[in-house]
Amino acid sequence: MSGAQLPIYLDYAATTPVDPRVAEVMMQYLGPDGVFGNPASRSHSYGWQAEEAVEGARTAVAELLNADVREIVWTSGATESDNLAIKGAARFYGAERGRHIVTSAIEHKAVLDSCRQLESEGFEVTYIKPNGSDGMITPELVEAALRDDTCLVSLMHVNNELGTITDIAAIGELTRGRKILFHVDAAQSASRLPIDTQQVQADFISLSGHKMYGPKGVGALYVRRRPRARLQALIHGGGHERGMRSGTLATHQIAGMGEAARLVMQQREADAEHARRLMNRLTGQFEDLEQVFINGSREHSVPGIVNISFAFIEGESLMMSINGIALSSGSACTSASLEPSYVLRALGVEDELAHSSLRFSVGRFTTEEQVDYTAAQVRHAVEKLRQLSPLWDMYKAGIDLKSVQWVEH
Amino acid sequence: MPYSDKVIDHYENPRNVGQLDESDAQVGTGMVGAPACGDVMRLQIRVDEDGVIEEARFKTYGCGSAIASSSLLTEWVKGRTVEEASQIRNTDIAEELDLPPVKIHCSVLAEDAIKAALADLERKQQDTGAAADRQAAS
Ligand SMILES: Cc1ncc(COP(=O)(O)O)c(C=O)c1O
Numbered sequence: 099m100s101g102a103q104l105p106i107y108l109d110y111a112a113t114t115p116v117d118p119r120v121a122e123v124m125m126q127y128l129g130p131d132g133v134f135g136n137p138a139s140r141s142h143s144y145g146w147q148a149e150e151a152v153e154g155a156r157t158a159v160a161e162l163l164n165a166d167v168r169e170i171v172w173t174s175g176a177t178e179s180d181n182l183a184i185k186g187a188a189r190f191y192g193a194e195r196g197r198h199i200v201t202s203a204i205e206h207k208a209v210l211d212s213c214r215q216l217e218s219e220g221f222e223v224t225y226i227k228p229n230g231s232d233g234m235i236t237p238e239l240v241e242a243a244l245r246d247d248t249c250l251v252s253l254m255h256v257n258n259e260l261g262t263i264t265d266i267a268a269i270g271e272l273t274r275g276r277k278i279l280f281h282v283d284a285a286q287s288a289s290r291l292p293i294d295t296q297q298v299q300a301d302f303i304s305l306s307g308h309k310m311y312g313p314k315g316v317g318a319l320y321v322r323r324r325p326r327a328r329l330q331a332l333i334h335g336g337g338h339e340r341g342m343r344s345g346t347l348a349t350h351q352i353a354g355m356g357e358a359a360r361l362v363m364q365q366r367e368a369d370a371e372h373a374r375r376l377m378n379r380l381t382g383q384f385e386d387l388e389q390v391f392i393n394g395s396r397e398h399s400v401p402g403i404v405n406i407s408f409a410f411i412e413g414e415s416l417m418m419s420i421n422g423i424a425l426s427s428g429s430a431c432t433s434a435s436l437e438p439s440y441v442l443r444a445l446g447v448e449d450e451l452a453h454s455s456l457r458f459s460v461g462r463f464t465t466e467e468q469v470d471y472t473a474a475q476v477r478h479a480v481e482k483l484r485q486l487s488p489l490w491d492m493y494k495a496g497i498d499l500k501s502v503q504w505v506e507h
Numbered sequence: 508m509p510y511s512d513k514v515i516d517h518y519e520n521p522r523n524v525g526q527l528d529e530s531d532a533q534v535g536t537g538m539v540g541a542p543a544c545g546d547v548m549r550l551q552i553r554v555d556e557d558g559v560i561e562e563a564r565f566k567t568y569g570c571g572s573a574i575a576s577s578s579l580l581t582e583w584v585k586g587r588t589v590e591e592a593s594q595i596r597n598t599d600i601a602e603e604l605d606l607p608p609v610k611i612h613c614s615v616l617a618e619d620a621i622k623a624a625l626a627d628l629e630r631k632q633q634d635t636g637a638a639a640d641r642q643a644a645s
Contacts, residue, residue: 412545414570418510418518450542486524486574488549488566489542504541505623 105424106468110461111258111286111403112426116354117311117462123357124313127151127350137347138338148349155356159318162359163303164294166323171339172352175317176285178332179304180208180252182319182343183281186329187250187302188216191279196247202226202235203444204259209252209283231445233260233394237268244272250279255287259428259441259457260394261403263291270299279327285309285317289362290370290400295320301327307351311462312358316351319343369462374401376460376469381406383473387480389493393428393442393455403459405442408476410490411483413453419479420456423472428455510571511605517575522582525564527551532635535628539619546573546613550580550620554628558589565620572610576600576617584621593625 107115116124127133127148137152139145153167160167173179188199201213203225213223224243226235235253244251251273253264266282273280281302284293289310293303303320307313321327321342335344362369381404384390389409396404405428408416417427428439428447438452447455456476460469484490492499510518526549527534533553540547546569553562563581567574579600584592600606600614 410568412569412573414545415518415574418571450545453545486521486566487568488538488547489568491526491549491566499542504543504547505539505619 105422106472108423108425108458108460108464108468108472110464111261111309111457111459113308113314114289114311114461115463116308116313117358117361119361120312120354120357124350124354127353133349135349137349138336148347151349151353151356152347155352155359158356158359158363159305162288162293162363163320164296165320168340169295169320169323171319171321171342172347173317173319173343174315176206176283176304176306176309177208177317178343179302179306179317179319180206180281180283181212182329182332183302183304183321184209184212184250184252185216186332186342187279187281187327188221189219189330190328191249192221195249195277196245197221198245198248199223200226200240200243200248200251202228202253204228204233204235204257204441205252205254206258206283206285209254213252227444231393231447232398233257233262233441233445234398235264237265237272240269241272244276244278248276248278250281252281252283254283254285255293256284256290256400256403257394257441258286258403259426259439260405260445261286261399261401261459262394263287263398263400266293266300267298274299286403287400288359289366290373290402292366295322302329305355307355307358310355310358310362312355313351316348316355318355365462370401372462372464373460376464376466377401377404377458379466380404380458380460380469380473383470383477387477390480391451393445393447402461403457405455405457407442407447407451407455408480409451409454410487410493411454411480412450412487413455415483416454416456416479419483420472420475422475425459426457428452428457509607513579513604514571514575514606517578517604518571521565521574521578523562523564523578523585524566526566527553527562527564532631533628535624535626535631537620537623537625537627539623540569540616542568545569546616548573548577548616548620550577550617550624552584552592552621552624552628554589560584560587560589560592569613569616570610572604572606572613573616575604576606576613577620579604580617580621589625589628592621595621 133147135144135148137148279301282300283304285306301322305318307316391407393405442452538549565577567577597614597618
């Protein structure tokens with residue numbers, strides 16, 4: 099490829115590069131000539147200027163959600179936001195409203211492990227399984243899981259492995275009607291879909307800087323004021339962020355996240371259109387390949403993330419043969435063992451197909467040339483590995499692999 | 508996962524990929540592993556009248572190390588007698604390819620594959636031998 103950087107980055111769902119315009123803003127808050135003061139310093143202009151930067155960024159993030167500035171709490175990222183919302187709300191409301199929590203089996207680990215922690219504190223958690231292979235967590239599934247003692251529902255807006263979209267507006271209606279708190283992990287959706295807190299009855303919304311072309315290590319939690327959602331803090335100290343999250347604010351990170359939010363508001367539509375065009379171009383180049391399956395609903399999904407399984411080839415060799423492309427596979431290669439993704443498993447995808455799945459995610463800086471190069475490499479790898487695969491031969495010979503007696507070892 | 512140069516070489520230029528006629532009495536076929544375990548090897552050998560392996564073919568569904576193990580094996584068995592081929596040990600393969608501990612099972616599978624192919628060949632030759640005897644007797 100002409101002078102382009104290899105490997106090609108197609109892992110925007112894992113993290114996005116910092117937009118150069120964001121990086122430029124962040125630089126203003128570093129160095130001895132920068133606005134480096136502690137935003138909590140009340141006695142001098144270093145502090146006041148830093149505070150101004152933090153509050154400007156807060157306004158931008160609030161606008162992104164059509165929220166009030168007083169509803170935004172800075173955190174270190176979506177992991178912390180998820181922890182704060184789930185543990186903070188459950189511990190605040192559990193005794194009064196009940197100790198049952200509803201979430202889904204395909205949430206991010208930050209949500210699942212927070213729920214696990216609460217289980218060890220005596221909460222009961224229902225992990226909704228998606229209805230079939232489309233990966234959708236529907237309002238009907240949520241409604242069926244609610245109980246009289248449910249205090250909190252926590253669901254992601256866009257799934258990070260599949261790109262599927264949850265109908266948070268409808269679920270918010272359900273939970274509000276029953277005085278159940280509703281937490282939405284919007285880490286993946288904030289850069290891709292509009293979220294209007296005047297329309298969506300979410301009580302908590304998690305955001306992450308580095309999934310929206312901002313820096314890593316910063317995030318935000320939206321905490322609704324009307325009706326008021328309360329939390330028990332996880333981090334105690336100087337009482338920053340209305341006591342919900344103590345610690346000196348990371349001015350440069352926050353300013354970066356604020357700028358990233360402004361840019362999303364300016365070009366969300368254009369970014370989405372760009373992603374749609376690229377993704378159609380990518381998947382179009384796999385259309386004539388047999389036995390290729392898209393995981394999760396295509397109809398209800400964001401254009402930037404697509405998860406595809408290529409049957410009859412093994413996942414690790416697939417990754418090995420596309421080493422010119424940086425993307426994620428459907429197996430979390432945890433040290434020695436290849437564990438199929440728990441998300442694909444929850445969809446009922448067989449382990450073999452989960453192993454040979456790839457998550458392509460494109461974004462603001464992806465080019466057509468990169469997509470074409472990727473498609474060509476993947477096609478080449480799939481064709482080569484199928485030529486090597488006895489399973490492919492058997493499939494072509496019309497043998498049902500499930501009827502074969504395998505000699506396991 | 509870091510791979511040795513030899514694994515990468517076999518992976519990128521696999522030797523003796525293909526298929527031999529399974530119904531041929533001189534051909535032994537071994538298929539081992541399972542899709543759910545992440546690797547399946549099919550190894551085939553053809554012997555001449557003197558029991559020397561004149562051709563070997565493989566196809567493997569598996570990781571780079573599994574592909575390399577079976578590719579290497581086809582190179583090794585060619586020109587050897589059935590007896591010699593049965594002496595090949597997984598440790599020889601693992602050593603030659605510099606397999607890391609987590610990939611030793613790939614070499615074990617390759618050893619299983621040659622054993623299975625040899626067993627298949629022996630079975631077939633006994634059958635044809637028996638058939639020939641029957642024919643001679645009648
Ligand atoms: C849906 C979702 N939630 C939470 C996170 C964690 O975000 P962070 O890296 O900001 O902690 C991620 C990203 O890894 C994510 O995709």
